[in-house]
Amino acid sequence: MEKLSKELQVLMLKKLIEIRRFEERTVQYYQRSKIWGYLHPYIGEEAVAVGACTAIKKEDYIISTHRGHGHAIAKGADLNKMMAELFGKATGYCKGRGGSMHIADTELGMLGANGIVGGGIPISVGAGLSCKMENKGRVILCFFGDGAANNGVFHESVNMSAMFKLPVIYICENNLYAISMCSRDSVAGNDIAGRAKGYGIPGYKVDGSDVIEVFETVEKAVDYARKGNGPSLIEASTYIFLGHHPNDPAAYRPKGEAEHEKSKRDCLTNFKTKLINEKIITEAQIDEIEKDTEKRIDAAVEFAESSPEPELEKFLSEVMS
Amino acid sequence: MRELDYRDAIKEACIEEMDRDPRVFLIGEDIGVYGGAFRAYSGLLDKYGPERVINTPISEQAILGGAIGAALTGYRPVAEIMFIDFCTLAMDQIVNQAAKIKYMTGDALNVPMVLRTQGGAGRGIAAQHSQSLEAWFYHIPGLKVVMPATSYDVKGLLKTAIRDNDPVVFIEHKMIYLNKGPVPEEEYTIPFGVADIKREGKDVTIFAYSNMLFKALEAADDLAKEGISCEVFDPRTLVPLDIDALINSVKKTNKLVVVSEAAERGSIASDIMAIVNDKAFDYLDGPIKRVCGLNSAIPYNSKLEQACIPHKESIIKAVKEII
Ligand SMILES: Cc1ncc(C[n+]2csc(CCOP(=O)(O)OP(=O)(O)O)c2C)c(N)n1
Numbered sequence: 001m002e003k004l005s006k007e008l009q010v011l012m013l014k015k016l017i018e019i020r021r022f023e024e025r026t027v028q029y030y031q032r033s034k035i036w037g038y039l040h041p042y043i044g045e046e047a048v049a050v051g052a053c054t055a056i057k058k059e060d061y062i063i064s065t066h067r068g069h070g071h072a073i074a075k076g077a078d079l080n081k082m083m084a085e086l087f088g089k090a091t092g093y094c095k096g097r098g099g100s101m102h103i104a105d106t107e108l109g110m111l112g113a114n115g116i117v118g119g120g121i122p123i124s125v126g127a128g129l130s131c132k133m134e135n136k137g138r139v140i141l142c143f144f145g146d147g148a149a150n151n152g153v154f155h156e157s158v159n160m161s162a163m164f165k166l167p168v169i170y171i172c173e174n175n176l177y178a179i180s181m182c183s184r185d186s187v188a189g190n191d192i193a194g195r196a197k198g199y200g201i202p203g204y205k206v207d208g209s210d211v212i213e214v215f216e217t218v219e220k221a222v223d224y225a226r227k228g229n230g231p232s233l234i235e236a237s238t239y240i241f242l243g244h245h246p247n248d249p250a251a252y253r254p255k256g257e258a259e260h261e262k263s264k265r266d267c268l269t270n271f272k273t274k275l276i277n278e279k280i281i282t283e284a285q286i287d288e289i290e291k292d293t294e295k296r297i298d299a300a301v302e303f304a305e306s307s308p309e310p311e312l313e314k315f316l317s318e319v320m321s
Numbered sequence: 322m323r324e325l326d327y328r329d330a331i332k333e334a335c336i337e338e339m340d341r342d343p344r345v346f347l348i349g350e351d352i353g354v355y356g357g358a359f360r361a362y363s364g365l366l367d368k369y370g371p372e373r374v375i376n377t378p379i380s381e382q383a384i385l386g387g388a389i390g391a392a393l394t395g396y397r398p399v400a401e402i403m404f405i406d407f408c409t410l411a412m413d414q415i416v417n418q419a420a421k422i423k424y425m426t427g428d429a430l431n432v433p434m435v436l437r438t439q440g441g442a443g444r445g446i447a448a449q450h451s452q453s454l455e456a457w458f459y460h461i462p463g464l465k466v467v468m469p470a471t472s473y474d475v476k477g478l479l480k481t482a483i484r485d486n487d488p489v490v491f492i493e494h495k496m497i498y499l500n501k502g503p504v505p506e507e508e509y510t511i512p513f514g515v516a517d518i519k520r521e522g523k524d525v526t527i528f529a530y531s532n533m534l535f536k537a538l539e540a541a542d543d544l545a546k547e548g549i550s551c552e553v554f555d556p557r558t559l560v561p562l563d564i565d566a567l568i569n570s571v572k573k574t575n576k577l578v579v580v581s582e583a584a585e586r587g588s589i590a591s592d593i594m595a596i597v598n599d600k601a602f603d604y605l606d607g608p609i610k611r612v613c614g615l616n617s618a619i620p621y622n623s624k625l626e627q628a629c630i631p632h633k634e635s636i637i638k639a640v641k642e643i644i
Contacts, residue, residue, distance in 0.1 A: 037445030088622035099621030115449030150378035180355035
């Protein structure tokens with residue numbers, strides 16, 4: 001594999017920072033009740049979305065989960081529209097109808113977050129079918145959690161796309177938990193990537209805190225899919241830094257586990273250090289990126305705050321059927 | 322009398338039934354250390370251990386199929402589906418299996434299981450976490466459907482559900498888990514098919530269940546100040562339905578308003594209208610009114626969300642239209 005360009009690595013760092021800071025901000029606004037309902041922060045897992053989405057093109061598709069902000073941002077989503085949606089505003093991605101769990105952007109090929117665990121997995125089969133029928137070499141990245149991998153739809157979908165050789169890249173974010181359920185206690189054999197063997201497709205296990213490793217593996221799977229060889233299954237081991245949602249103290253986890261993971265496997269810190277050590281970027285330049293990101297998030301909040309609420313009459317005329 | 326949260330009344334019912342019958346066990350997602358998404362089971366893992374408080378992967382179909390299989394072979398499972406919206410992933414097991422097995426086998430087999438779940442809007446969790454799907458289960462012969470509103474009712478009815486020899490769909494509401502209500506210390510059960518008049522009145526009957534019961538009671542309070550006397554009728558179980566009690570109430574008030582949070586089309590409210598029309602038309606002094614959710618999915622924005630479901634005001638308006 002050729003060496004990654006500096007530009008691409010800096011781009012990935014920018015995305016990691018963008019997601020991290022966006023998510024931190026949403027947690028703050030959740031605590032102030034500006035955002036309500038369910039919010040599932042992606043903090044700690046950013047390298048999976050960023051590595052994966054950097055390996056595809058604008059015209060490719062992704063489909064996401066209830067923990068979907070990172071995927072959307074990595075694919076290039078507009079922070080203003082995202083924040084406005086979280087604030088329930090008319091200018092949000094879903095006109096205030098969806099909230100955190102339903103953000104979608106057809107122009108970006110982002111086929112939606114999903115409130116149903118595993119709900120996107122079979123949908124990716126259909127997107128894969130249309131990619132194949134269209135024959136323009138498009139692919140779809142299908143993100144899902146370790147919890148979702150235990151739902152029956154996983155088997156039906158992977159089997160079907162393997163049989164039909166569909167260009168779907170299944171990316172399982174094994175962040176160790178599905179709410180309180182540890183994947184060690186829920187995944188028989190504790191090897192989701194290993195299931196690929198049964199379907200006769202490539203399976204990869206990657207360190208999901210290493211954005212480069214994720215990128216390179218997804219790139220390989222994408223290339224394989226574009227050539228018409230069919231799906232791959234990638235299991236990215238990662239860790240969910242906060243609880244399942246901002247108010248979940250995650251008391252079910254072993255003491256010290258989160259601290260350990262945060263200190264050893266923080267994808268953002270590690271990647272910053274790597275780029276500085278390799279002299280690809282300076283601390284001052286990183287500060288610049290951080291500042292610029294904060295500014296853009298401030299602007300998104302400002303946009304969301306000042307946006308109008310959805311109008312009831314308009315809503316009713318659109319949705320009643 | 323002492324007061325208990327709705328969710329603690331659920332827990333107490335489980336404890337009493339698990340102590341009474343070693344064949345009773347709990348199964349579902351995040352019901353172990355987490356105690357269930359709404360914490361109705363907190364402490365039960367410690368008390369009964371992982372063999373009777375079975376925490377599962379996210380596998381709705383296997384949870385319910387598992388409950389059916391255990392029920393067929395001598396146990397009495399209480400299977401929890403975290404949100405009624407997720408029952409969609411297991412409809413085969415509910416509709417084609419649990420509901421049909423006794424019938425299809427000429428009563429050779431029966432399925433003594435409880436499907437505990439919760440529904441309803443009000444928490445800003447949008448279209449896939451806020452539905453009121455009771456009419457789906459109500460529609461299927463072979464399922465009993467229970468929708469208690471108060472701590473007293475939830476405890477007594479859950480105990481009955483666990484002892485019942487047929488599949489029972491036990492539907493709670495996410496907005497009422499922390500509501501307090503009187504629950505006696507002594508043991509009691511509540512039979513299925515027995516409605517409860519939650520407030521007596523003479524001018525109009527308001528049929529309301531689950532969270533809508535409270536909206537109906539608020540409406541009745543306000544209307545009383547204007548001299549309108551409402552009888553608030555809580556069916557408590559939708560299948561079996563206490564039709565006689567409903568007809569008796571209509572005979573007394575001659576007017577009926579039916580409230581249901583679910584989308585109006587094909588709702589429980591629609592069926593209640595039809596039943597009363599068939600059986601008590603001569604006693605009605607005016608048209609039956611429905612107050613239901615809009616025929617829309619539930620949105621995230623709070624203002625829109627609230628506009629999609631009935632409120633005290635909409636019930637008052639309906640009452641005044643026929644009074
Ligand atoms: C079909 C279904 N079952 C249960 C839930 C409730 N639920 C929401 S998120 C979640 C855990 C999901 O775990 P995982 O797929 O590993 O994703 P993570 O939250 O770890 O990102 C559960 C059980 C749901 N939304 N949908």
